Amino acid sequence: MKLQQLSLFLENRPGRLEAPLSAIAAEGINILTLSLADTAQFGILRLIVRDWEKAKRVLEQAGWVVNLTEVVAVDVLDRPGGLAEALRILEDADLNIEYMYAFSLRRGDKAILIFRFEDPDRAIQVLTDKGLHVVDGEELMSFVP
């Protein structure tokens, strides 16, 4: 149920984002979604890709420091209050979210969110119990053209 996310350390200066993205593009690896977290001096690029093992290898060989993190993808109704509802469930269960970002893909009337939890296994349990749909890697790939 968990997805593998790649994280890269980047310095916060012009042009730094392009190089790793070009490196994986050159290998024909498709990026499903990405997010950037940054401070004035540095940032973290987070990537969900189709073939994470290959992408990790390519990036490491090119000299980047790559970290592997497990994240959880959830689909929520794409209407006002859809996200709030999911967050309420997590809050009620006292689940700590380290960060989250939205997926660029939509699926009918649903939007897909990526969550990084302190305890992903318990989060999956809670979300599933409350009737939310956790999207696994295989299903996610099937949305991508």
Add this chain to the structure above:
Amino acid sequence: MLKELWNDAEGGFHPASAPDFLPQTALKEVQLRRLRAVVARAYANVQLFRERMDERGLTPESIQSLQDIRHLPFTVKTDLRDTYPFGLFASPMSDVVRLHASSGTTGKPIVVAYTREDVEVWSEVMARTFASCGLHRGDILQNAFGYGLFTGGLGAHYGGEALGATVIPISGGNTDRQIMLIRDFNVTALCCTPSYFTHMVERARELGIDLRDLPLRVGIFGAEPWTDGMRHHIEAEAGIKAYDIYGLSEIIGPGVAAECSAQDGLHVFEDHFYPEIIDPDTGEPLPDGAEGELVITTLSKKAMPMIRYRTRDITSLITEPCSCGRTIRRMRRIGRRSDDMFIIRGVNVFPSQVEAALMAVEGTLPHYQIILTRKGGMDRMAVEVEVTPEVFSDSIRGLEDIRTRLAQSIERILGIRVELRLVEPHTLARSEGKAKRVIDRRNEG
């Protein structure tokens, strides 16, 4: 003492190593005989030495005991520059078979010369160096010291061959090829600068090659100061024993001193290189055990004898017997050179102090660079540290935390504020020779 063993891996013994085990009395006899000869030779053939001795009313006959060496004048690096190129030669050029020269980062390079006999002595002390590090016939030695005017490459090359090892003269650079040959040629020993080897270890990891799985078992590192923390890192990451060796071109090149299996100080090949420790400020000799500047007199050099050469390296001499059985004295590893020091806001700083601070936080030594700038008359110190897989976590908080801890660790040791910047891997220049740790831009613009 007569060693029956030949090329024994454990004791690192080789016939050339015999003087390492001479009883002290016999050693002192050799030293005095050679000292008197070299002083006579320098006095007779080198104008600078003769003038300085005459000024002090000294003649070669003034040297009656080893203690008398303290009356002789010092030689310093600028003497080599001032007499550029051949002013300190004691042999006619027809007897000189080799010239080496320093890179000359500041003005004129310095030139050093060797007669055939000097090259033989050099080969001998480098063979003793390798034997001391546990190498023997049958070892495959990859020599990644730079070949050329720099003394490292050829010095190690001749020494490796004299020992009977198989030498691969790859020189410095082309790291991917270095790693390929280590693997394909079953290399068992490698010599280069410690910073270059750290780079090789890092590159091997990127290429998915684990050096611990290969036959490589010994690393012989020199030409720049490095720390014990760096040694532990190298030993763990590459699965080798890492030894420190010491030398300088003005004296002979590599081969002045080397560690043994005890890894506790470097044995000085003092039958050829007589060491003294002096107070760098007053020039007064200090007793064994005291820390000060290392001064060396070459006891057997022919083409270019050096009398009481001030190395600028700070160390101390150890007289206690060594567990390896060698009787020649040891010197402590060079942690700092009086040259490396820079002064910022009135504080004397050695790069090794910054290294110790970084190591205290990370456990290993990351690639780093110190950048000094001046803004509005105020000196600033920035330290750029490359992010390693060990410290990189997926959280901004985690990275901010490591940055703060690195800065605080440096500030605690130096007592001055530093700006600490985390930078991407491979952004700091890698050296294939000596690492450049300090960039001083205070007098630019």
